[in-house]
Amino acid sequence: MRAVVYNGPRDISxxxxxxxxxxxTTDAIVKITATNICGSDLHMYEGRTSLDAGRVIGHENLGEVVEVGAxxxxxxxxxxxALPFNIGCGFCANCTSGLTAFCLIVNPPNAxxxxxYAEMGPYNGGQAExxxxxxxxxxxxxxPEDSVEKENDYVMLTDIMPTGWHGTRLAKLQPGESIVVYGGGPVGLMAAYSAEIQGASRVFVIDHIGERVxxxxxxxxxxxNTADGDPVEQINEITNGAGVDRGVEAVGYQAHDSSGVERSNLTMNALVDIVKPTGGIGVVGVFLPEDPGADDEQAREGRMDFDFGKFFFKGQTIGTGQANVKAYDRQLRELVHHGKATPSRLVSHNLGLDAAPxxxxxxxARDAGWTKVVLNPTG
Ligand code: NAD
Ligand code: ZN
Structure with missing residues (x-):
């Protein structure tokens, strides 16, 4: 079969x-008809992980079952x-509590x-036939029966929409509250969309790319737009200094300051500043080592120092982690099916597998117009 294979940093074919x-016997084989490229694929693409050459990537997958085990x-x-990007066993202590992102069985000794995805077990990806x-x-x-017609919507339920939703739940958003999402990539936009659906009174999205804003x-x-000045000052001006109730981090390690230097604490410090005292912050952006093979411990471990003192004195709370996709997916499927959510609005390209590189x-490169790519290996 044909598949997208990782050869090394910025080299796939x-x-x-x-x-x-x-x-x-508990496996099924799925013929993939839609598989997305995700911001998390870039971690491997950029050489930030220990992924071995030759592995097939792709964790946002949807298709038709062609074979099942006994x-x-x-x-x-x-x-x-549609397949949640997490693989769960269904019977461990975490899976039975709905915490499928932390299955204790499928990738020992890690949860x-x-x-x-490199650190998440030996499983091949679905950017393949x-x-x-x-x-x-x-x-x-x-x-349901509209799965072909709404394929671009349902395939967003494999990761980015439930992940955006997860960010708002980690932040403990309540109807009528305001929320700020740092990062207007697919995940950040889905967090903002999820907040709208849940009845947020006001939603802010911060990015430095005008098109995403x-x-x-x-x-x-x-x-x-951070190009227009300090985002904390901009939001303080709009809210007359009141700030916002909740915050979602949807950038991860990739945050750069205005001079292009990577500064992973930039987003967290801004959120601690702008979220109200006792407000919640949900972190779904991934913080990875700059270089997993580096000699320097800091660079190797992906540490991040943020203003914990201010966070403490403001009495804020923080929630972190990969999204337990399955916990949200049935409800999100119903919203899509009944026309209450159309996450496909994010899709910029539907392409064949050969277009992947x-x-x-x-x-x-965050090139203009390339917001979310869906690949169809049958095309
Ligand atoms: P993305 O890289 O397209 O989105 C990041 C956005 O942040 C971009 O729009 C970028 O312009 C913006 N940004 C970067 N630096 C900035 C800065 N200094 N100021 C303002 N904006 C800045 O990727 P994505 O697919 O939206 O994913 C976002 C994050 O979520 C990634 O870290 C990804 O790995 C993570 N993720 C987490 C989960 C989970 O389960 N927790 C699932 C999927 C993705
Ligand atoms: Zn993803």
């Missing part, structure tokens, strides 16, 4: 690889399913597994 096959009960050949789905009964999100405004948010280049 579409290659012929061995077919995905049933390895356990131990699969509810998933049938012909079903159209949490995913398709095609076929994908092996472990524990298929547990991990499949069954799709403009897109945030299309989702109903107030866009704050070019699409990664554009998405990594």
């Amino acid at each position: 579409v290659e012929e690889v061995p077919d995905a096959k049933i390895e356990q 131990g699969v009960y509810s998933v049938k050949v012909g079903d159209r399913i 949490g597994g995913a398709y095609g 076929y994908l092996r789905v472990p524990f298929a009964d547990f991990n499949a999100l069954q799709l 403009a897109l945030a405004e299309k989702f109903g948010a107030t866009g704050i 070019d699409a990664y280049r554009h998405f990594d």
Whole structure:
């Protein structure tokens, strides 16, 4: 089968690889019809992880079941399913509590597994013609009859919409409250959209790319462009110094200051400044080592120092981590099915698999117009 293969930093290609096959009786094989490129794929693309050359990437996958193992009960050949990016076993202490991002079984000794992601187990990704789905009964999100027509919507339920939603839940947003999202990439925009759906009174989105700020405004948010000045000052001016109730971090380690120097604490310090005393902050942006092979411990471990003193005296709370996608996905599917949510508004490109190397280049460069790419390996 054909698949997107990681060769090394900023070097991927579409290659012929061995077919995905049933390895356990609880597996299913899915013929992929939609698979997204994600900001998290860039961690590997940029060489920030320990991913081995030759691995197939892609964790935002949707398609049709073509084969099931003997131990699969509810998933049938012909079903159209979306796959949460987390792989869960369904029976460990965390999975049974809904914390599928921290499954204790699929990636020992670490908690949490995913398709095609370096530190999250040996599982191949779905930027390929076929994908092996472990524990298929547990991990499949069954799709209704509009799954082809609304494919661009449903494929956003594999990661970025539930992740954006997770950010707002970690921040403990309540209806009628205001929220600021730092980062207007796909995840940040989905956090803003989730906040709108949950009845936020006011949503701010901060980014330094004008086009993404403009897109945030299309989702109903107030866009704050850091090119126009300190975002904390801009929001203080708009709110007469009151700040906002909740905050979501949706940038991660990639934050750069105005001179282009990487400064991963920039977003957290701004959120601690602008979120009200006792307000909540949800961190869904990923903080990775600058260089996993570096001699310097700080660079190797991805540490980040932020203003913990101010955070403490303001009595704020913080929530972190990968999204437990399954915990939100059934409700999000119903919102899409009944026309209450259209996350596909984010999609800028629907392309074939062969376009992947070019699409990664554009998405990594944050080129204008390249917001969210959906690949169709059958196209
Ligand atoms: P992205 O890189 O497209 O989005 C980041 C946005 O931040 C971009 O729009 C960029 O312009 C903006 N930005 C960067 N530096 C900035 C600065 N100094 N000032 C203002 N804006 C700045 O990626 P994405 O797909 O939206 O993902 C965002 C983060 O979420 C990544 O770290 C990704 O790994 C993470 N993520 C987490 C989960 C999870 O489960 N927790 C899931 C998916 C993605
Ligand atoms: Zn993703």
